[in-house]
Amino acid sequence: MRALLLSAPGSIGNLAIGHPDKPEPGAGQVRIRVEAASLNPVDVSTIRSEANPAWDWPHIPAQDAAGTVDALGPGVEGFEVGDRVANHGSMADQGSLAEYRLAHVETLARIPDDVKVFSAAALPCAGLTAYQAIVRRLHVQPGQTVLVTSAAGGVGGFAVQLATLAGARVIGTASKANHEHVRQLGATDVIDYHSEDVVQRTLELTNGRGVDAVLDLVSPESATANLQALVHNGGLAFAAGRPDLNSVEPFTIAPSIHELALGAAYGSKDPAARERLATDLEELLKLVDEGRLDPMIERVVPLDEAPEALAEVGERHVRGKLVVEIGPEI
Structure with missing residues (x-):
């Protein structure tokens, strides 16, 4: 097969x-004929x-895949060859920038008939991270106010949309060039993190009250x-480093912190953790199918251009998602 x-x-x-051998599915695995893969900063x-x-060497990077089931391993039930699927794979396994990859069956989400494969590929890593933050961990409710940092990126952009769908007011942070884009995703206000103090401006926008929830995607600092922007009993979820709780006086705002x-x-001893990768992704795919969630595809590139696209993602200034089309060799 052809692979990066x-x-x-x-x-x-x-x-x-390169051209490594096509992998064979083991017990509980399926082989996916990959049609599209998306790129993420973690890749x-x-x-x-x-x-x-x-890792086995050479290693195939990237974890988000969408395509069709090509082969079933022993003991696999519930899926058939030809089913359209997407999933977020384990970082310990060979990745998605290849014509074929293996996936654990319990992590597979079915792609609705009317959802394009590129849209499905754009969702797993960024969409699932946002979903776990906004829906599962922070439990965002109607009438609440949420601060989302890096709101023009993949995780941030999905989080803005999901919080807006939940009925919350969203304040995002982004460079000035991306303010209109973030507003189009649903944010009421956007803070220019280059020129404004995020906490101070957040407090100004909320008349000193603060926000009910924060999704921080920037750094531990x-x-x-x-944390200073949270109301009493507010929650902060983070994906780029733990906050220092010593900065908050004990028994004051009583924040909840979510990693x-x-x-x-994949390393959890709880099978439900892996199953949620599928069920949550199916919820995201349903929202796309209903036209309520924008997969935010900025550009689709061929496999040959994936290294340049990865370098671009590594600069952390990509708006939305870059997707790789895994086409046959010409």
Whole structure:
């Protein structure tokens, strides 16, 4: 099969097109004929970091895939060859930038008939992280106010939409060039993090009250600072580093803190954690099918251009999602 192969860790420059053997599904696995894969910052960070000891070499990066079931492993029930599926794969396994990849059956979500494969591929990592934050962890309710940082990116953009669908007022942070885009996703107000103090401006926009929930996607320092924007009993979810709770006086605002670690579901001893990767993704796909959630595809690129696209994602200034079309070799 044709695939993008990482020959050694540490650099996107170590990626090149190659032709490894097609994988064979084991017990509880299916083989997906990948039609599209999306790119995420975590894909870049794992390429640039030390190698995962579980990886086989050369390694195929990226975890978000959408396509059709091509083969069933022993014991697989509930899916048939030809079914349209999407999933978020384990970072310990071979990835999605290949014509075929393996997936654990309990993590598969069915793609509705009218949802395009590129839209399905754009959802898993970013959409699931946002869903777990807004719906499962922060339990955003109508009438609440939510602060979403990096609101023009993949996770942030999905979070803005999901919080808006929940009936909340959303305040986003983004560079000035992306303010209108974030408003179109549903944000009422957008803060320019380059020129404005995020906490101060948030308090101004809420008449000093603060927000009921924060999704911080920037850094531990940002998450720590944004604790000061929370109301009493407010919640903060984070995906880019833990806040320092010592910055909050005990028994004052009583915040709830939620760590987001999507891929850790694969290492969990609770099977329900992996099953939620499928059920939550099916909820997101349903919203797309209903026209209520924008998959935010900024651009679709061929597999040959995936290294350049990954480098772009690594700069953390991509609006929405970049999707790779996994077409046959010409």
